[in-house]
Amino acid sequence: MSGRVMEQEQRSAAAGAKTFPGSDSRAYNYFEPKGRRATHYEDVTVDVQPDPERYLLQNWIISFGDGTPTYSKEWTALKSSDWHLYRAPDQEWERTHYQRQSTICGMIKNVIDNARRAGAPRRFDKAWVKILQDHLGAFKHAEYGLGTALMRAQRYGYTQMVNNAILTNSSYKLRLAQDLTLYLGEIALDIEGFDVDAGKRNWLENSIWQKARELVESARGAEDFLEQYFIVNVLFEPLVGELFRSGFVMQVAATQNDYSSPVVISAAEADYERNLANTVELFATLVRDPAHGEDNRRLLQDWFDKYSPIATQAALDLQPIWSQPRVKSAQFAKSYASAINRLQAIVSEIGVFSTQIPMPELQVAEPVE
Amino acid sequence: MTEALTLNKITSQKGISIGEATRLIADLGWTPSYVQDAMAFPTDYKISKTPRDPMKQVLRSYFPMQEEKDNRVYGALDAALRGDMFRNVEPRWIEWMKLFLAIIPFPEISAARAMAPLGQLAPGDHLRTGFTMQMVDEFRHSTIQMNLKKWYMENYIDPAGFDITEKAFGKCAATTIGRQFGEAFLTGDAITASNIYLQVAAETAFTNTLFVAMPSEAARNGDYALPTVFLSVQSDESRHIGNGHSMLMSVLKEPDNHLLLERDIRYSFWQNHMFVDAMIGTIIEYGTKNRDKNKESYAELWHRWIFEDYYRTYMLPLEKYGIKIHHDDVHEAFDSIVKKGYVHKVAQAISAGWWANFWRIEAQTERDFEWFEAKYPGWYDEFGAWWENYEKLSKPGSEIITFADTGYVYPHRCWSSLVPCVVREDFCVDEVDGELFTYASEVDRWTHKEAFAAEYQGRPTPAMGRFSGRRQWEEIYDGWDLADAIVDMGFVRPDGKTLIAQPHMSFEEKDMWTLDHVRGHTIRSPLLALRELKPEARAKHVEDYRKGFKIRRI
Numbered sequence: 001m002s003g004r005v006m007e008q009e010q011r012s013a014a015a016g017a018k019t020f021p022g023s024d025s026r027a028y029n030y031f032e033p034k035g036r037r038a039t040h041y042e043d044v045t046v047d048v049q050p051d052p053e054r055y056l057l058q059n060w061i062i063s064f065g066d067g068t069p070t071y072s073k074e075w076t077a078l079k080s081s082d083w084h085l086y087r088a089p090d091q092e093w094e095r096t097h098y099q100r101q102s103t104i105c106g107m108i109k110n111v112i113d114n115a116r117r118a119g120a121p122r123r124f125d126k127a128w129v130k131i132l133q134d135h136l137g138a139f140k141h142a143e144y145g146l147g148t149a150l151m152r153a154q155r156y157g158y159t160q161m162v163n164n165a166i167l168t169n170s171s172y173k174l175r176l177a178q179d180l181t182l183y184l185g186e187i188a189l190d191i192e193g194f195d196v197d198a199g200k201r202n203w204l205e206n207s208i209w210q211k212a213r214e215l216v217e218s219a220r221g222a223e224d225f226l227e228q229y230f231i232v233n234v235l236f237e238p239l240v241g242e243l244f245r246s247g248f249v250m251q252v253a254a255t256q257n258d259y260s261s262p263v264v265i266s267a268a269e270a271d272y273e274r275n276l277a278n279t280v281e282l283f284a285t286l287v288r289d290p291a292h293g294e295d296n297r298r299l300l301q302d303w304f305d306k307y308s309p310i311a312t313q314a315a316l317d318l319q320p321i322w323s324q325p326r327v328k329s330a331q332f333a334k335s336y337a338s339a340i341n342r343l344q345a346i347v348s349e350i351g352v353f354s355t356q357i358p359m360p361e362l363q364v365a366e367p368v369e
Numbered sequence: 370m371t372e373a374l375t376l377n378k379i380t381s382q383k384g385i386s387i388g389e390a391t392r393l394i395a396d397l398g399w400t401p402s403y404v405q406d407a408m409a410f411p412t413d414y415k416i417s418k419t420p421r422d423p424m425k426q427v428l429r430s431y432f433p434m435q436e437e438k439d440n441r442v443y444g445a446l447d448a449a450l451r452g453d454m455f456r457n458v459e460p461r462w463i464e465w466m467k468l469f470l471a472i473i474p475f476p477e478i479s480a481a482r483a484m485a486p487l488g489q490l491a492p493g494d495h496l497r498t499g500f501t502m503q504m505v506d507e508f509r510h511s512t513i514q515m516n517l518k519k520w521y522m523e524n525y526i527d528p529a530g531f532d533i534t535e536k537a538f539g540k541c542a543a544t545t546i547g548r549q550f551g552e553a554f555l556t557g558d559a560i561t562a563s564n565i566y567l568q569v570a571a572e573t574a575f576t577n578t579l580f581v582a583m584p585s586e587a588a589r590n591g592d593y594a595l596p597t598v599f600l601s602v603q604s605d606e607s608r609h610i611g612n613g614h615s616m617l618m619s620v621l622k623e624p625d626n627h628l629l630l631e632r633d634i635r636y637s638f639w640q641n642h643m644f645v646d647a648m649i650g651t652i653i654e655y656g657t658k659n660r661d662k663n664k665e666s667y668a669e670l671w672h673r674w675i676f677e678d679y680y681r682t683y684m685l686p687l688e689k690y691g692i693k694i695h696h697d698d699v700h701e702a703f704d705s706i707v708k709k710g711y712v713h714k715v716a717q718a719i720s721a722g723w724w725a726n727f728w729r730i731e732a733q734t735e736r737d738f739e740w741f742e743a744k745y746p747g748w749y750d751e752f753g754a755w756w757e758n759y760e761k762l763s764k765p766g767s768e769i770i771t772f773a774d775t776g777y778v779y780p781h782r783c784w785s786s787l788v789p790c791v792v793r794e795d796f797c798v799d800e801v802d803g804e805l806f807t808y809a810s811e812v813d814r815w816t817h818k819e820a821f822a823a824e825y826q827g828r829p830t831p832a833m834g835r836f837s838g839r840r841q842w843e844e845i846y847d848g849w850d851l852a853d854a855i856v857d858m859g860f861v862r863p864d865g866k867t868l869i870a871q872p873h874m875s876f877e878e879k880d881m882w883t884l885d886h887v888r889g890h891t892i893r894s895p896l897l898a899l900r901e902l903k904p905e906a907r908a909k910h911v912e913d914y915r916k917g918f919k920i921r922r923i
Contacts, residue, residue: 013463013526014455018876022529022862022869026522030536030859044515047535048474055539057845057858059838061549061787062556065411065823065831069838070556094509095439095516102436105429117382144397148488148497151504152407155485155555160478167481167508174501175428181393182429185385196393204399214403221404228407 030055034087041091046084049160054084075156076226077299079292080285083158088165089281090274097168101175104267108179112186115260121187127326128256129191132184135321136261137199138209139244140180143268145216146232147173156225165278166229172271173232183264208321211314212240218307226282230303233279234350235311237272238342243315245269247335248322255327280349287351300352308343308357315339391425391498398494410486410559411832414629418622419493420615424502424608431502435509438601442513445597446520454593455524460729460874462590463521465656467530467728469583469648470518471538472547474511476571479554480609481507483567486559491616499612506605517598526876529862529869530727537727540858542842543719545787550644557821557834560620561633568613570637573683575645576606577674582667583649589659621690628826631693634684636820638695639812642702643786646671650712651719655733660740668707668745676703698812705792705810713745713752714791718780720759721771724851724887726870727860732760754920761923763872765882769851770872772890776921778914781895782841783809785816793917798899798907805900805907843894852888 011017015026028038031046038046050056051071060069068074073083092100115121124132150170157163188194203209219231246269250262286296315336322332337359344357385393484504488497522531530537538544554567580603584596620626650667665673680699688694705711720730733741733756741748755775762770771779780789781796784806790796795810801818808814819825821836839845846854855861860869866883873880899907 012456013458013460014453015524015526015528017456017526020527020876020878020881021864021867022532023527023876025532025863026528027532028519028522028534029532030534040516043519044512048478048511048515050475050535050539055536056548057540058545058548058840058842060552060556061545061836061838061840062552063835063837064557065833065835067835067837070552093512093516095443095513097505098432098436098439098509101428101432105432109429113380113382117380141397141399145399147501148398151488151501152485154504155482163478163482164508167504171501171505174498175432177397178394178428178498181397182385182390182427185389185393189383189385197396200396200399210403217401217404217406220401220406223407223409 031084034085039091041093041096042087044093045160045164047160049163051158071156071158073158075158076224078224078226078286078296079289080158081289081291083162086159086161086282086285088161089277090165090168092164092168092274097171101171104175105179108183108264108267111260111263112183116186116190119190120257120260121190123257124187124191125256125258125326127324128253128258129194131321131324132187132258132261133194133196133198134202134206135199135208135244135324136180136249137184137196138202138206140177140184140199141203142209142212142216142236142240143173143180144177145213145220146236147171147177149216149219149222149228150232152220153225153228162282165275165282166225169229169233169275169278172268172275176268176271179264179267183260187260208317211310211317212236215240215307215310215314218310227303229279230283230300231307233272233275234283234304234346235307235343236314237276238346239308239311239315239339240318241272242269242342243335243339244318244321247332247338248318248330251330251335252322252325252328255329256325276346280346283350283352297352300350304347304352387425390427391422391495394427394498395422395493395495398497406489408489410489411557412486412490412559412561413828413830413832414558414560414620414626415623416490416492416560416619416626418619420491420496420619422495422499423611423615424499426502426608427498428501431505435505438604439509439513442597442601446517446594449593449597450524452593454591455526457591458525459590459592459658460526461658461731462587462592462656463525464527464530464729464731464874465652466518466521466592466595467534467537468541468543468726469652470514470521470531471534471541471727472544472550472648473579474514474518475538476547476551476554477507477514478511479551480567480572481505481511483555483563486555487563487612487616490559491619496612496615499608499615503605503609503612506608510602510605513598513602517594520594527729533727533859533869536859541727541860542722542725545840545842546644546647549640549787553640553834558629558633558830558832560616561629561636561833564613564616564620565630565633566637566640568609569617569634570641571645572606572609573613574638574675574679575641576603577678578645578649578653578667578670580606582670582674583653586653586657586659589661589664590657621687621692624691627691627693628828629830631695632820632825634687634692635695635698635812636816638684639698639702639810640786640816642675642705643783643788643809643813646702646706646711647715647786647788650706651716654712654741655716655730660736662740662743666744667712668703671703671706675699701810701812705795707745709792709795710745710748710751711792713741713748715788717752717755717777718789718791720755720872721777721779723870723872724769724771724855724868724882725858725860727858728869729871729874731872731874732756732763734760752920754922758920758923759872765880765886769887769890773923774921775923776918778918779893779895781807781899781914782843783807783813784836784840785809785813785821787840790914794915796911796915798911805896807896807899841894841896843892844897846892847894847897849892850888851890851892852884854892855884855887
């Protein structure tokens with residue numbers, strides 16, 4: 001047998017050119033797919049971040065100065081019998097992520113370009129312009145803060161599936177923060193006197209936004225990366241994010257002659273549906289864990305108890321914004337009730353608790369500024 | 370003649386300037402006043418200067434650009450199949466992709482994780498967009514490479530080895546080196562790991578050989594997929610190089626950091642050399658069937674990309690900022706490739722343990738010899754007999770080359786780089802915390818004993834990483850029978866007896882080695898054996914080891 005003989009015999013290196021042991025082993029065979037067959041997402045994601053339980057024969061070979069290994073289960077107080085079971089329901093990998101993000105960028109750019117070309121921003125109601133300037137301008141900082149919190153959090157998960165779900169969440173939040181920034185910067189070119197820096201001032205100083213800022217800073221400040229993830233998707237998003245986006249901007253904008261802001265904002269709602277599905281699946285899996293489920297549930301309850309007062313107050317503090325448009329087409333009470341219902345549905349789905357979240361009393365009649 | 374009317378002229382409207390856009394985006398951050406940011410990433414560096422964003426790109430243009438790049442990649446993969454690429458591809462080449470693509474997705478995703486500390490440690494928010502893009506880029510690289518590997522597995526004649534890829538990555542003796550490479554991106558001092566080792570050394574210097582030189586070789590072997598994917602990957606690296614340089618400029622502004630920078634640039638350059646040149650040098654030189662004498666050898670590529678481009682235009686200018694650069698290390702790295710046969714000796718070591726791999730390595734033959742001799746004069750005298758022996762012993766039932774009477778001495782493994790100590794004359798030992806360790810070179814000894822320690826030149830360095838785990842693969846299987854170790858690693862084909870690794874490229878079942886062919890030999894850890902020796906015997910062993918060996922023809 002010589003190399004040359006083999007070369008003559010064996011011309012094609014294509015699948016099926018020869019049959020020999022292993023010649024038909026054409027699937028990754030080192031993990032259990034969640035379904036009957038591995039999805040593309042699973043193939044390109046599972047076990048890329050190894051650990052001593054799954055194949056790291058030599059364990060982690062570098063540690064931090066204090067002896068902590070490259071990845072540690074101690075980075076969250078939540079426990080799992082098997083961190084490897086989790087799969088992100090959105091099944092995102094690079095190609096689907098770019099396709100989705102790019103589609104959103106294209107949609108937003110087209111709408112803004114066309115709106116500006118048609119002179120639409122100049123026809124926005126004056127009171128509405130101030131709302132966009134002050135409050136949408138403030139809100140972009142919240143999105144940015146959440147994106148940076150998640151950028152930190154994506155370092156700490158014990159598996160690739162957990163970390164990549166948090167990574168794409170961070171990517172979506174940071175894109176939205178920039179979408180809003182650029183959108184406001186562009187309509188400012190068309191609206192005389194529009195102050196692009198007013199949003200940050202409101203974010204830092206306006207009492208309406210201070211509890212929201214406290215909540216975002218809590219997400220950035222939590223040492224436990226899953227506590228960060230919990231604050232972002234279980235509390236901030238339904239009580240503040242969706243409340244402001246869907247419960248206000250998307251309902252009110254059209255009556256202020258503004259058809260572009262809801263489009264920019266709408267992408268975030270679709271982003272959140274995916275990020276929420278990933279979040280609920282992760283926390284629900286941990287609550288159902290046969291060994292640690294009850295401890296996990298209690299910890300999630302503790303996080304809920306710790307942060308939900310801030311989140312609830314953050315939501316309530318936004319109420320005056322609903323009074324500011326000249327044409328009032330949405331009621332805070334209804335939007336807030338939807339937010340509480342949404343929160344209720346999320347925590348029930350996760351299994352944190354099933355009792356009704358109390359609804360604070362609200363002034364039903366909207367005050368007029 | 371009137372000026373032509375274009376659609377662009379009709380539709381264009383004044384937009385926000387790039388400068389204003391980046392100013393507004395950088396202004397998204399704020400100093401928290403209710404709750405301080407979590408700060409869990411340790412560093413011994415002080416950073417006060419805000420790094421600037423050299424790219425000034427925003428996510429709105431980034432995502433469509435990346436999607437377009439992806440479309441080209443996936444379109445090209447489809448075209449390669451339609452063009453029947455695998456009918457003409459060189460199996461010798463694709464086999465090495467089982468190793469390369471087992472390693473590289475982990476360093477990539479580690480780099481994504483590494484953006485967490487950099488994002489937090491960098492003062493201000495100017496570079497956050499750059500770090501964000503890099504984080505998503507690295508997520509791209511990791512999953513696009515897993516996809517490429519899956520594509521090879523589905524379409525190449527021998528999928529065995531691809532099918533166990535991530536499991537193999539965690540267990541193989543050779544991939545240990547890649548794990549060290551990837552873990553070093555995100556463990557220990559955050560600036561050392563994520564800025565200097567990852568961005569300043571790996572991405573700025575060595576991705577050129579990884580992601581540019583290697584794809585060129587792939588194309589010469591009929592593999593159009595690797596260049597398609599990896600040149601697309603490399604196009605993201607310029608962004609990362611920009612991030613790294615900007616962060617470095619912030620770090621070196623503080624004179625107190627200069628000692629640590631000297632340490633980290635030295636460590637990072639040398640360890641990248643040890644890993645990348647071992648792996649990529651071997652794959653480019655020994656995985657190819659193309660022996661065009663007009664193409665550059667790895668040594669020539671190295672001189673162009675690393676010496677001329679990186680050392681002269683990136684490292685040297687750092688001296689004007691007061692950073693001591695270890696010129697001798699750069700020259701020594703080059704000499705190790707050109708004069709000391711580093712790449713050839715790594716290839717020899719990997720082939721000596723072919724049975725422990727999860728890919729095939731075939732013998733080099735006369736056509737290869739001629740090229741090697743032309744590019745590396747004296748090569749045949751030193752390595753010709755090894756490969757002739759290798760081919761003679763490639764038939765199942767032959768003696769395993771590792772244990773044949775060829776004069777080859779199974780190498781020690783370097784405690785720092787985890788690469789076998791193949792340049793015998795540079796081999797050295799030292800004690801750390803009362804324990805004996807082996808090193809491939811003096812810089813490797815320094816890396817373990819001085820750089821990865823709680824103190825550096827009298828300065829406390831509590832954040833610096835430490836070497837940990839069961840670093841030497843040979844220690845784990847010390848005393849094991851070869852066959853049992855192979856089964857334990859799972860490097861056996863689905864029939865339960867045929868090895869995934871083969872020392873040839875025959876796809877005939879009769880030519881394939883099975884567990885029975887390798888049973889009866891015992892793995893020994895050279896380090897454990899050395900530690901058992903008395904001091905005089907140790908010294909004698911080290912002296913003998915440094916003398917090297919001469920391969921006998923069998």
